[in-house]
Amino acid sequence: MVEQGVRPNQAALVTALSAAARLGLLEHGKFVHNVVQRSGMPVCMNVGAALVDMYAKCGCVAVAREVFDGMRRRDVFAWNAMICGLAAHGLGRDAVELFERFISEGLSPTNVTFVGVLNGCSRSGLVAEGRRYFKLIVEKYRIEPEMEHYGCMVDLLGRAGLVPEAIELIEGMHIAPDPVLWGTILSSCKTHGLVDLGVSVGNKLIELDPTHSGYYVLLSGIYAKANKWDEVREVRKLMSSRGTNKSAGWSLMEAHGKVHKFLVGDTYHKDSVQIYDTLDMINKRLTEAGYVPDVSSVLHDIGEEEKVHAVKVHSERLAIAYGFIVLEAGSPIRIVKNLRVCGDCHEFSKMVTMVFQREIIVRDGIAGNADELTGVKQVQRRIREAGCEVLRVDHAGGMEEGHAKHGRADWG
Numbered sequence: 115m116v117e118q119g120v121r122p123n124q125a126a127l128v129t130a131l132s133a134a135a136r137l138g139l140l141e142h143g144k145f146v147h148n149v150v151q152r153s154g155m156p157v158c159m160n161v162g163a164a165l166v167d168m169y170a171k172c173g174c175v176a177v178a179r180e181v182f183d184g185m186r187r188r189d190v191f192a193w194n195a196m197i198c199g200l201a202a203h204g205l206g207r208d209a210v211e212l213f214e215r216f217i218s219e220g221l222s223p224t225n226v227t228f229v230g231v232l233n234g235c236s237r238s239g240l241v242a243e244g245r246r247y248f249k250l251i252v253e254k255y256r257i258e259p260e261m262e263h264y265g266c267m268v269d270l271l272g273r274a275g276l277v278p279e280a281i282e283l284i285e286g287m288h289i290a291p292d293p294v295l296w297g298t299i300l301s302s303c304k305t306h307g308l309v310d311l312g313v314s315v316g317n318k319l320i321e322l323d324p325t326h327s328g329y330y331v332l333l334s335g336i337y338a339k340a341n342k343w344d345e346v347r348e349v350r351k352l353m354s355s356r357g358t359n360k361s362a363g364w365s366l367m368e369a370h371g372k373v374h375k376f377l378v379g380d381t382y383h384k385d386s387v388q389i390y391d392t393l394d395m396i397n398k399r400l401t402e403a404g405y406v407p408d409v410s411s412v413l414h415d416i417g418e419e420e421k422v423h424a425v426k427v428h429s430e431r432l433a434i435a436y437g438f439i440v441l442e443a444g445s446p447i448r449i450v451k452n453l454r455v456c457g458d459c460h461e462f463s464k465m466v467t468m469v470f471q472r473e474i475i476v477r478d479g480i481a482g483n484a485d486e487l488t489g490v491k492q493v494q495r496r497i498r499e500a501g502c503e504v505l506r507v508d509h510a511g512g513m514e515e516g517h518a519k520h521g522r523a524d525w526g
Contacts, residue, residue: 122149124161131164138450138477139368140172157185163192170199173448173475190224198230206238213247225260232266236273244270261292268295272302277311293322300332304339312336320352327353327360365429365476366450369440376436379427385439393435396466397426405465408458428459430476434466446473454478 122130127146134143147165150157157165162185169178182188182196193216200209213231216223228251235244248267251257264287271280280299284291296319303312316333323329330353337345353360365376376383383389397405407426430449437447455463455478463474 124158127161128164131161131168135164135168135171137373138172138366138448139373140169140174140448141368141371143168143172159185159187159189159192163189163195166192166199167195170195170202171477173203173446173473173477175199175203175205190221190227193221194224194226194230197227198233201230201234201237204237206234206236206240209234210240210243223255223257225257225262228257229262229266232263232270236266236270239270239274241270241274241276258288261289261295264291265295265298268298272298272305275302275306277302277306277308293319293326297329297332300329300336304332304336307339309336309340309342324356325358327358330358331360361453363429363453364451365433367433367437368448369437374433374436376429376432378429380429380432383432383436385436388439389432389435392438393426393431396435396438396470399469400462400465403465403469405462408461428456430455430459431462434463434474438472444472446475449474449476451476451478 127150130146131143134140134146143165146168150161150165162181165181166178169175169181178196178199182192185192193212197209197212197216200206200212209231213223213227213234216227228247231247232244234240235247244267248259248263251259251263264283267283268280271277271283277299280302284295284299296315300312300315300319302308303315313333313336316329316336319326319329320333330349334346334349337343337349363378367374367376374383380386381390430451433449434447437449441447455476459476463476466472467474
């Protein structure tokens, strides 16, 4: 549109920014922002809110805040985008402060506003604040709590180890609880080693939805953490007998206008040798700094060395290594992943940031955005909608994080 000399209207700008936000395509979002700036048009509230949302979802929360602070007028959508963005980046206290400022200016919060501030409390472990805001929803603002609000509270309590309180909250809901809430309880059971409760909840969830692979995986993880390998095999056998397959793990990284897709243990990239050499260098530096791999996410009764190798080839690590190769030294590496990042890869990313002074931003499936992109065709369609070059990918089904099994990918 721009190349043909057509001046985009506000609707087109918002649509383009939303596409960039969904995929985490920062450079394309910046391009749209530049179009707005060059046009001389005043930034309307809709475009401003979309810019805040795009920068926050692309990992540039500081830039999002600059855009937000620079807006002459802000509607509730801009406030919501900024509060949710701060929360998503683990800046829970900043999200709470902005929410309090929002209230002090006499504005009325919406359901989304409360989802944002409650998520901020969850990410930062602000249990007391979360309880207080949850009460405000009904007692002050007369808003009926929705599934998302309960989800944030269950996550907050579960992360804090207050699993019985989280269960009590679910059982007292005025609406039928979503299985996702019980899935959060199951995840908390795995985190805190609550084997008996986790087994009870896991079996209940599998009975309710036998096609949901995530419940089998979490239950397997609970058994694996307790070294109950016979039970792990039984869960996997049950999963296989029902034809339920775990979603393939992949990571996307944008570099120089191209989107690169990595599978676990991928060796088909044209720079594969250099990628693994770089990953070896990174691992060596991290080991010298005291990094010890956490192999609890590996759901197989194999040797420790094999487990360490399994986590070392997760897709986001390959994307990080490739970022070291193709991006300017010191520049942030931004990754979108379709599945939840395992605990060890989370720690790995933190260590890379500390040791190499390099910002690593990974948006995973748990954020509620990357999980929308679970099919390659959908990914490619959305990339094209955002105007980005698509590298051809032949997807291999049955891949899962934790295995060194190779998928086939042709890179253009």
